[in-house]
Amino acid sequence: MEAAAAEWSDLFVAAAGASAALAGLVFVAVSINLEPIVQGPGLPDRALMTLMLLLGVLIVSLFGLVPGQSAESLGLELLVQSLVWAVAIGVFAVRSLPSGPIPKGWYAARLVPPLFGTVPYVVGSILLLSGEGSGLDWVFAGIIGAIVAAVMNAWVLLVEILR
Numbered sequence: 048m049e050a051a052a053a054e055w056s057d058l059f060v061a062a063a064g065a066s067a068a069l070a071g072l073v074f075v076a077v078s079i080n081l082e083p084i085v086q087g088p089g090l091p092d093r094a095l096m097t098l099m100l101l102l103g104v105l106i107v108s109l110f111g112l113v114p115g116q117s118a119e120s121l122g123l124e125l126l127v128q129s130l131v132w133a134v135a136i137g138v139f140a141v142r143s144l145p146s147g148p149i150p151k152g153w154y155a156a157r158l159v160p161p162l163f164g165t166v167p168y169v170v171g172s173i174l175l176l177s178g179e180g181s182g183l184d185w186v187f188a189g190i191i192g193a194i195v196a197a198v199m200n201a202w203v204l205l206v207e208i209l210r
Contacts, residue, residue: 062194065104065194066101073097074098076204077094083208093139093204096161100193104190121175133166160195161196162192164192164196165189166189167192171189
C-alpha cells in the first residue's frame with residue numbers, strides 16, 4: 048500500500064498548495080469584512096469552520112506526503128485528525144446557526160456541506176486501516192468536499208453578508 052500512497056503524492060502536493068492559498072484568501076476576506084462578520088450572528092464560527100476545512104485539507108495532504116509510511120500509519124494519522132476535525136467543525140457549524148426562527152434550508156446549507164469535507168476522511172482512514180485500497184479514493188473525496196464547502200462559506204463571508 049505504501050507504493051499506492053506514493054502514486055498520490057502529486058495530488059497531495061497540489062491539494063496542500065491550493066488549500067494553503069485558499070486559507071490565505073479566506074483570511075483576507077475575513078479582514079475585509081471583519082466588522083460585519085464579528086457582528087453577524089454565527090458568522091465568526093462560520094469563518095473559523097471555513098478555515099478549519101481548508102487547514103484539514105492541508106494536514107491530510109501533509110500526512111499523505113510523509114515518505115515511507117505504511118497504509119496503517121497513514122490511516123491512523125488520518126483517523127485521529129479527521130475525528131478531531133469532524134467534531135470541531137460540527138460544533139462550529141451548529142454554533143453558526145442563528146438563535147430564534149431559522150429560515151427553511153438554513154440547516155441544510157450550514158450543516159451538510161461540512162459533512163462532505165469531514166466524513167469521507169473518516170471513511171477513508173478506516174478503509175486504510177483495514178487494508179482496503181479504496182481508502183485513498185475516500186480521502187480524495189474529502190479533499191474535494193472540504194474545498195467546495197470552504198469556497199461556499201468564503202463566498203458568504205466575502206459577498207453575501209454585504210447584501
